[in-house]
Amino acid sequence: MHQLKASGKSPSPTGSFIAGMSWRDYAPLFLFAFLVKLFLIPSYRSTDFEVHRNWLAITHNLPSAKWYYENTSEWTLDYPPFFAWFEWILSHPAQLFDAKMLEIDNLQYASSGTVLFQRLSVMASEMVFFAGALRIVQHVRDRRHRLIFLGIIFWSPGLLFVDHIHFQYNGFLYGIQLFSISAMLQNQPIIGAILFATILNFKHIYLYQAPAYFIYLLRSYCFRADRFSFPNFLLLGAATIGVFTASFGPFIAHIPQIIARLFPFKRGLCHAYWAPNFWALYAFGDRVLIHVARIIGLSAGVETASLTRGLVGDTVFGFLPDIKPVHTLLLTVLSQVPTLWKLWSDPTPARFIDSLILCGFGSFLFGWHVHEKAILLVLIPLSLLVRKSPEYARIFYVLACTGYYSLFPLLFRPAETVIKTITLVAFALFGHHFLAMLHSVHGKSSSDFQVLPWERNYLQGLIPLFLYTELIHPVFLGPDKFQFLPLMLTSIYCSVGILYGWVILYQLGIS
Structure with a gap:
């Protein structure tokens, strides 16, 4: 059985991989994907494209103290501070493509230069994902299996759909996570923890996976030979807190506002398009019961349309119990x-x-x-x-x-x-x-x-x-x-x- 293996040694991110493969082996994997994504530059863009253009404008024009208060556009900044700084960095080369994209009141602006820059910025940042995938596959000895493994990780149709057509920046975040996982496999828990804390401060959706990191680091690093290691616990805590301090420290006076932006619990249970999960089946079951009730002459007391709009506080069920956060x-x-x-x-x-x-x-x-x-x-x-x-x-x-x-x-x-x-x-x-x-x-x-x-x-x-x-x-x-x-x-x-x-x-x- 093939296993992902851990060792006490930490190879360089690409060293041992390149020792077994040349650039000719894996460069075509990256170049083919890059050419496909170039072809997709003029394709459909969702409202997320305008979201990120607006964030470029906010971070470029305003002092950081005002970033999480600006609301000229409905697409307000609602990602953690590291991502805000990422947008600030991108805003500087953006000027070379079209400075008008950086005007806060220039809503829905999508010139050819703006589209080109934002698409290319996604592709460039995704190089982190490719590097992370290289790091993961470097232990595979068989050349053919290594290439297949790399292709399965990197050629993700999901990232192609979401990042390069719909428009988001997920690739580089998953790249950081791949480096974090690799650090865990290589018995480098502090590095793994720092990298995971970093992506948490880019995009808080990774909180979903935080319990696994917490339990694993606590049990494998802070407990040695069934004894609690207080020095290790302090080191791990200091490393993690250090990342959050670097992220939220400059915004210390504005943390309540940031938290309100990051966690808008007033939204409904289901999004406008039901994510394919348990609640989709729950909502569907309720709709079926509502229609059955109408057939037999009972009143459900709620419109079935209220389950589909994804609006603030708008998830009310007819027969099944209402669900709260x-x-x-x-x-x-x-x-x-x-x-x-x-x-x-x-x-x-x-x-x-x-x-x-x-x-x-x-x-x-x-x-x-x-x-x-x-x-x-x-x-x-x-x-x-x-x-x-x-x-x-x-x-x-x-x-x-x-x-x-x-x-x-x-x-x-x-x-x-x-x-x-x-x-x-x-x-x-x-x-x-x-x-x-x-x-x-x-x-x-x-x-x-x-x-x-x-x-x-x-x-x-x-x-x-x-x-x-x-x-x-x-x-x-x-x-x-x-x-x-x-x-x-x-x-x-x-x-x-x-x-x-x-x-x-x-x-x-x-x-």
């Missing part, structure tokens, strides 16, 4: 307890990665106002385990196909329909082929990697779902009639596959 927190914690307990009992690097994935997964399934894009918190770390066993490779394949398909509603124009379809079909075909190669029986053409019959049938069910939501519904019913139906069908169908994947992963992760 505290309920989602309780379910999330309960979903994480078994894997955290197993991690405490067996604090190994392999167990840490399992727990990291399951903590993020539990938060995705049961969290408050979860976005569909958060599935990447599961899929990116899970891609690191495709060599661990055929079972992990199989469930990664099922979850990846389902999770990436669940992102389709983000890209709704006809031109992007072609792009996303080709991308996912290519991933499904080539991904299956290369995962089978990773687990091929030595000296034989057969492989231990096999998708189970019911999993194959489920994935094939994505085809009629696609035909209806992307072709039949818009052509025969139009975009305005039963507008939420395609979104709901996508969410519900993908929820089933994702919940199935969670159950299987839990069985693997705590076995």
